[in-house]
Amino acid sequence: MTAPLLQVRDLKTWFPIKRGIFARTTGYVRAVDGVTFAVQAGETVGLVGESGCGKTTLGRTLMGLEPRRAGEIHFGGTPLWPRRHSASLPFRRRIQMIFQDPFSSLNPRLTVLDIITEGLLEHGLIRPRERTEAGVRLLQEVGMDPDVLHRYPHEFSGGQRQRLSIARAMALRPDLVICDEPVSALDVSVRAQVLNLLIDLGAAHRLSYLFISHDLGVIRHICSRVIVMYLGVVVESGPTSGIIDHPVHPYTRALVSAVPVPFGSGRQRVILSGEVPSAANPPSGCRFHTRCPYAMPDCSRIAPPLERFQPSTGAAREVACLRKHELA
Amino acid sequence: MNSNPPLLDIQNLSVAFDTDEGPLTAVENVSFSIARGEVLGLVGESGCGKSVTALSLLRLIPMPPGRIQSGKVVFDNRDLLRLPASELQPIRGGQISMIFQEPASALSPLHRVGAQLMETLRLHQAIDRPAAWATSVEWLRKVGIPDPEQRMQAYPYELSGGMLQRVMIAMALMTRPELIIADEPTTALDVTIQAQVLQLLRDMRTQSTALLLITHDLGVVWEMCDRVLVMYASQIVEEGPRSELFHRPCHPYTRALLGSVISLTGSAERLVTIDGQVPSPLSYPRGCRFAPRCPYAFDRCRAGQPPLESIAPQRRSACFMASAFAQGGDMP
Numbered sequence: 001m002t003a004p005l006l007q008v009r010d011l012k013t014w015f016p017i018k019r020g021i022f023a024r025t026t027g028y029v030r031a032v033d034g035v036t037f038a039v040q041a042g043e044t045v046g047l048v049g050e051s052g053c054g055k056t057t058l059g060r061t062l063m064g065l066e067p068r069r070a071g072e073i074h075f076g077g078t079p080l081w082p083r084r085h086s087a088s089l090p091f092r093r094r095i096q097m098i099f100q101d102p103f104s105s106l107n108p109r110l111t112v113l114d115i116i117t118e119g120l121l122e123h124g125l126i127r128p129r130e131r132t133e134a135g136v137r138l139l140q141e142v143g144m145d146p147d148v149l150h151r152y153p154h155e156f157s158g159g160q161r162q163r164l165s166i167a168r169a170m171a172l173r174p175d176l177v178i179c180d181e182p183v184s185a186l187d188v189s190v191r192a193q194v195l196n197l198l199i200d201l202g203a204a205h206r207l208s209y210l211f212i213s214h215d216l217g218v219i220r221h222i223c224s225r226v227i228v229m230y231l232g233v234v235v236e237s238g239p240t241s242g243i244i245d246h247p248v249h250p251y252t253r254a255l256v257s258a259v260p261v262p263f264g265s266g267r268q269r270v271i272l273s274g275e276v277p278s279a280a281n282p283p284s285g286c287r288f289h290t291r292c293p294y295a296m297p298d299c300s301r302i303a304p305p306l307e308r309f310q311p312s313t314g315a316a317r318e319v320a321c322l323r324k325h326e327l328a
Numbered sequence: 329m330n331s332n333p334p335l336l337d338i339q340n341l342s343v344a345f346d347t348d349e350g351p352l353t354a355v356e357n358v359s360f361s362i363a364r365g366e367v368l369g370l371v372g373e374s375g376c377g378k379s380v381t382a383l384s385l386l387r388l389i390p391m392p393p394g395r396i397q398s399g400k401v402v403f404d405n406r407d408l409l410r411l412p413a414s415e416l417q418p419i420r421g422g423q424i425s426m427i428f429q430e431p432a433s434a435l436s437p438l439h440r441v442g443a444q445l446m447e448t449l450r451l452h453q454a455i456d457r458p459a460a461w462a463t464s465v466e467w468l469r470k471v472g473i474p475d476p477e478q479r480m481q482a483y484p485y486e487l488s489g490g491m492l493q494r495v496m497i498a499m500a501l502m503t504r505p506e507l508i509i510a511d512e513p514t515t516a517l518d519v520t521i522q523a524q525v526l527q528l529l530r531d532m533r534t535q536s537t538a539l540l541l542i543t544h545d546l547g548v549v550w551e552m553c554d555r556v557l558v559m560y561a562s563q564i565v566e567e568g569p570r571s572e573l574f575h576r577p578c579h580p581y582t583r584a585l586l587g588s589v590i591s592l593t594g595s596a597e598r599l600v601t602i603d604g605q606v607p608s609p610l611s612y613p614r615g616c617r618f619a620p621r622c623p624y625a626f627d628r629c630r631a632g633q634p635p636l637e638s639i640a641p642q643r644r645s646a647c648f649m650a651s652a653f654a655q656g657g658d659m660p
Contacts, residue, residue, distance in 0.1 A: 050518035157605055187373035187544065189602035192588040196599055214518065217590035221599065244592060258523035260547030261592050262574055271527055272520045274474075275488055 003077050004038035005208050006062070006176055011035045011071035013054075013061045017280060029280045031057040033232035034071070036306070039176065044202060044209040046223030046240060048216060048255070052276050054232040055212045059178045062210070063097050064088070076175070093123050096169035100181035102161035106153040112139070113149045116167045123172060138167040142197060159190035163197065170201055177202075180212045195222060216259050220244050228252050231287040232279055234306055238317025246314030248328050249321050250292045286322065294323055334361035335538050336385070336424075336507055341399030343377075343384050346392060352609045354380040356562040358399075359636075362507065365536040369553035369570070371543060371585070375606060377562040378542045382509050384409075386420050403507075422452040425500035429512035431492035435484040441495055442480030445502070452503045467498040471528055490521035497525070501532055511542045526552060546589050550574060555642070558582050561607055561617035564636055568643040578645040578653040580622045616647070624649055 012035075014028035032054040039045050047055045060066045062073060064081040073080040075091060082088045099105035106115055113135045120126045126134050136146040142163040153161055162182060169177055179198070183191040199222060202209055213219050219226055220240055227237040228249065236249040247253045254270040272291045277283055283290050289299035299322055306320040311328030321327065343355040355377040362368050372378045383389045385401050385408065401408040403424070408416060420426075428434040435444060445464035449455055455463070461480070468476035471494040484492055493513060500508050510529070514522040526548065529539065541552055549556055549570070556573050558566040558581065566579040577583045587600035604621045607613060613620055619629040628648055636646040639654050647653070 050520060159605065187606075188546075188585060188588045189373060190605065192590075192599035192601040193603075195590075196601060215590075216519075217592050220592060221590050254520055256592070258519040259592055260522075260526070260545065260551045262546045262550040262586065262589055269523060271523050275490055275521065276518075 002041075005041045005043075005076060006039040006210070007072075007074040008038070008062070009036050009072045009074075011058070011061060011073065012069040013057050013066050014069045027280055028069075029278075030232050030282060031279055032061060032068075033279075033282070035229070035232075035234055037227055037234065037237060039208050039210060041175070041208055042202075042206045043225065044211055044223045046219035046226040047210060047212045047229065048214065048219050048226055049229035050214060050255075050276060052231070052279060053229040054279070055229050056180055058229070059097070059180050059210065059212050063095060063178060064091075089123070093119070093172045094175045096172060096174040096177050098162070098165050098169050098177060098179045098182045100184055102158050102165055102185060103153075105165055106161055108153055111150050111152060112164060115153070115164060116171055119168065119172045125172070134171070138171055141170065141201070142167045143193075157190075158186050159194060162186060162194050166194070166197060166201070170205070173205065174207065176208045176210065178210045178212070181214070182211075183218060184213070184215065191218075198222065216244060216256060217261075228255065231276060231282055233287060234318070234320065235288065236317060236319050236321075237306075239315045242315025243317060246311060248309065248311050248314070248317070248319050248324055249288075250294050250327065251288045286320070294327060296323065298322055332363070335364045335366075335403070336540075337361040337400075337402040338385070339400040339402070341381065341384060341401065342397040343380055343389065344395050344397050346395065347610075349610055351395075353562050353612075354394075354609065355384065358559075358564055360557055360564065360567065362538050362540060364506070365533070365538055366555065367533065367539045367541060367553045369541050369543065369549040369556040370559065371546065371549055371556060372559035373544060373606060375609070376559040378559050379511050381559070382426075382511050382540065382542050385509065386424060386426065387416065388420075388426075418452065421448055421500075421505075422503050423505050424507045424509065425503060425505040427493075427496050427500050427508060427510040427513045429515050431489065431496045431516075432484060434496060435492065437484055439483075440480065441482050441484060441487070445480070445495070445499055448499050449502060463502060464498075467502045468495070471495075471498045471501075472524065473498075490517055490524065493517060493521075493525055494528070497528060497532075501537070505537060507538045507540065509540045509542070512544070513541070514548065515543070515545070522548075546574075546586065558585070561612060562609060563617065563646065564644075565618065565646045566644065567636075568640075572640075572643065576654065578639055578643065578650045579618075579647045580624050580649070580653075581618045583653070584621075 011032055013032040014030050016025040017027045019026045035058060049055045057066060061068050080091060116138050117131050117135050120134055135149050139146050144163055183194050186194060211223055223240050226240040226243055228235050230251050236243060236252045244256055247256050254272045257270045274291050277290055285300040285302050286304050289295040304320045304322045306318050309319045309324055310316045339359050341355055341358045344351045344353050358381055370378045380389060384396055396409055442464055446460040449460045449463055465476045465480060468479055473479050473491060473494050514525050517525060543549060553570050555569050557564055560581045566582045577586055584602045602621050607617060615630040615632055616634050619625040634646045634648045636644050639645050639650045
């Protein structure tokens with residue numbers, strides 16, 4: 001196998017908790033606490049988990065928007081992020097991001113043309129007089145009417161704004177696009193349009209996506225591989241259909257069974273007790289043991305490593321659970 | 329249909345808001361009823377008028393700019409829209425409770441959770457403080473809040489979204505209402521917490537409380553509801569018992585909505601999309617409001633609005649093609 005496009009090793013992003021008048025650091029919120037994974041060129045990888053599991057922080061750390069505490073990020077074989085701004089510029093072109101909220105992620109004072117071609121000018125990929133032409137081409141690519149070039153974001157609906165965000169991200173012909181809940185704020189009928197657009201653009205330009213979502217249905221639809229996070233760590237990862245059809249880790253099981261689906265019939269539902277503990281003070285051992293229906297005494301002492309595992313039914317994957325052999 | 333009078337009967341409800349660009353019709357000619365103990369789902373996308381419908385039932389929309397233009401909301405042989413405020417107040421939170429989408433903004437941030445629970449009880453029942461305290465603690469325990477005595481002393485900001493929604497549910501249930509209106513009660517919650525809250529709402533049905541569940545999530549509707557209403561562009565476009573409506577939708581909008589649901593089991597085929605977007609309430613099309621996006625639309629649809637008509641027992645649809653849909657074409 002060729003070197004992956006993105007290789008992340010033992011990445012940690014901690015946020016200091018400051019107290020008192022001297023803002024002394026009294027602890028850390030361990031939002032991302034030792035995450036390792038890779039994304040191949042042209043691959044769409046899903047990152048799924050509930051609020052507070054660290055998936056958004058992980059995406060932002062990869063983009064260089066949050067400082068990491070430890071770990072390595074390699075992009076196309078080169079370490080990210082270089083300290084010097086000039087050295088980081090090529091990466092800023094090659095990695096783009098699409099944010100969740102289409103209302104706050106577009107500058108309300110800029111026109112559509114400014115928004116979607118700003119990056120092209122900044123990176124010197126077009127000359128100022130080629131701007132309109134580039135803008136028209138981008139709008140057509142995301143299925144919007146070129147007449148809207150001189151309008152402002154407030155004139156568009158959520159779905160159309162998300163198309164503009166996509167046009168902005170695609171303008172620079174990136175290799176990797178990090179999508180942070182790109183369709184969560186959209187209604188179902190519009191959501192399908194935007195997902196289809198992302199799939200088409202990904203195929204046309206051989207893009208890699210890191211697709212962050214809490215919605216397993218969306219992940220299942222768009223991603224070939226999925227990474228399940230819980231409280232800052234990866235608990236299970238592998239082929240999407242294999243994991244959703246035959247989850248091994250107790251958390252993945254609960255997550256899959258909790259999704260209400262139309263036409264579903266009396267599936268065995270795992271209802272977890274309690275809530276996600278605080279990432280400032282995560283439980284010892286396996287972080288899921290406080291809510292796990294299968295927890296045993298060892299689970300509170302030993303942090304299970306993420307290991308390769310072949311269950312009797314379902315695809316090979318990586319699982320972090322002490323009892324995976326009994327549960328599979 | 330049973331011959332018992334419905335618990336709540338809504339007839340021709342229309343609500344408008346005055347805006348700078350003119351009056352905006354949020355709810356138009358909406359009629360439906362809820363039976364005792366029934367779980368009725370009200371489904372639609374953002375802006376379709378489902379929340380305004382729910383709020384109007386208890387006259388909770390801000391007036392002005394809102395205006396209830398016409399209609400009747402008959403509850404207990406009384407029209408809630410014409411009741412004096414003094415008589416409506418005991419019904420709000422007493423016989424009819426509401427659960428809102430954002431529990432954090434529905435509770436007062438300045439008062440302890442316990443004080444808010446006790447206030448609700450004492451407004452509706454002749455009960456002294458110690459008894460109200462005890463009842464509140466008991467209800468917090470019933471909705472699955474650990475250490476209820478301590479939680480009574482907590483301020484809303486100290487509790488998570490799932491906990492607050494439980495507090496809201498306890499508050500809604502403890503006056504033993506006949507109807508609960510829940511407006512997207514689990515939308516702000518994570519799926520595992522949503523599963524807990526839905527389970528709780530299911531358990532609470534044993535006391536024959538009716539539930540009007542407003543949601544955009546068809547999976548939640550499937551799991552919870554007996555009967556379903558579908559709204560589009562301020563109007564009800566389809567109504568029917570859950571299974572029949574899901575298996576044989578008789579309005580193209582319902583069909584499209586069901587088609588765009590992303591399955592957890594299906595293969596990665598292309599998603600069905602609904603072309604275009606929801607029309608603005610300030611400029612609804614003249615004919616059927618779904619016609620510009622409808623794959624089945626023909627000239628008649630663009631000329632006039634199809635009325636919401638009965639097509640089978642307990643089923644209504646506002647589509648000229650409804651009977652054709654009713655006869656053929658099952659959903660997968």
